[in-house]
Amino acid sequence: MAVPIAILDCDLLLHGRGHKTMDRFDLDSVSDNYLLTTFGFPREFILSLVELLRDVLCRRTQRSRAISPEVQILAALGFYTTGSFQTSMGDAIGISQASMSRCVTNVTRALVEKAPEFISFNSDPASREQSVQEFERVAGIPRVLGVLDCVQVSIKAPNSEDASYVNKKGFHSVGCQLVCDARGLLLSAETQWPGALQDTEVLERSAVYKLLQDAQHDSWLLGDRRYPIKKWLLTPVYYPESPAEFQYNLAHAATHEIVDRTFRAIQTRFRCLDSSRGYLQYSPEKSSSILLACCVLHNASLQSGLDAWTLERTDDPEQPETPEQRPGEEDTEAENLRKELILKHFS
Secondary structure (H helix, E strand, O other), X not given: XXXXXXXXXXXXXXXXXXXXXXXXXXXXXXOHHHHXXXXXXXXXXXXXXXXXXXXXXHHHOOOOOEEOHHHHHHHHHHHHHHOOOOHHHHXXXXXXXXXXXXXXXXXXXXXXXXXXXXXXXXXXXXXXXXXXXXXXXXXXXXXXXXXXXXXXXXXXXXXXXXXXXXXXOXXXXXXEEEEEOOOOOEEEEEEEEEOOOOHHHHXXXXXXXXXXXXXXXXXXXXXXXXXXXXXXXXXXXXXXXXXXXXXXXXXXXXXXXXXXXXXXXXXHHOHHHXXXXXXXXXXXXXXXXXXXXXXXXXXXXXXXXXXXXXXXXXXXXXXXXXXOOOOOOOOHHHHHHXXXXXXXXXO
């Protein structure tokens, strides 16, 4: 008579106890093309991630059967870029589905800890000036610091606070407010917002708002029609009348499109975020961490020389609805600033 086994650890059966690390996969044994097609990144970038996260991942796996940092990172990249814990991915690197999940958790936490190193507004004056010039070359709007948008990533229905994560389209999501520069490099990524919040509410609660609302500066972000105009946030003219206002709106749309392209490229590279393939099967908190980890990888890959939009989808971005302006929302100083800019640069 067979004795039932309540818990089966495939890693234990395959490798037994007593191993310091479980090096199931040898990076040197596979081709560059295999790494790129299976894990979404070239060899050099994967090796740089291993060096970046090695110490943190080793500390988190101080067990007799610890999985090596290399394998943990490959497991996480495999999930981020395919959105799947399927057996085929685990088989590729020699670990079970349960171990795949633990690896994703460890690597996600490590990347989130690194977020401030990779995602921040550039404080170097020379770099900021270069970014401003790059934006102006797009469509002629001067002094643009970054382009802002809020996007939704589908998640499973949470066990608590269910209604707060149901967005205006009726599905559960976390909101992510992004700001990027002209190259698609993220300057800010706040991924923790419940999907039911309006974009304006997210902005008003965000770190970006606190950073820029009281700051003295001569540059601004661009936001679409969903946002109120501010001295530091230029929006399109709701009802353009003059040729100059029409030209300004066209230039605004061409420049603002950069943030839409950037998020489409992130979703395309990191298929776990692509709602057309389902939704993240995690709590809002863990889903937000996975989203932020993917944003860190996006920036790290740009800083290593990869193209931001190589894998960009070609579908058109959704056109925002024009919001009803709330009482007391008018900002006369900001309106005058925009009028002066239009007269000077688009007349």
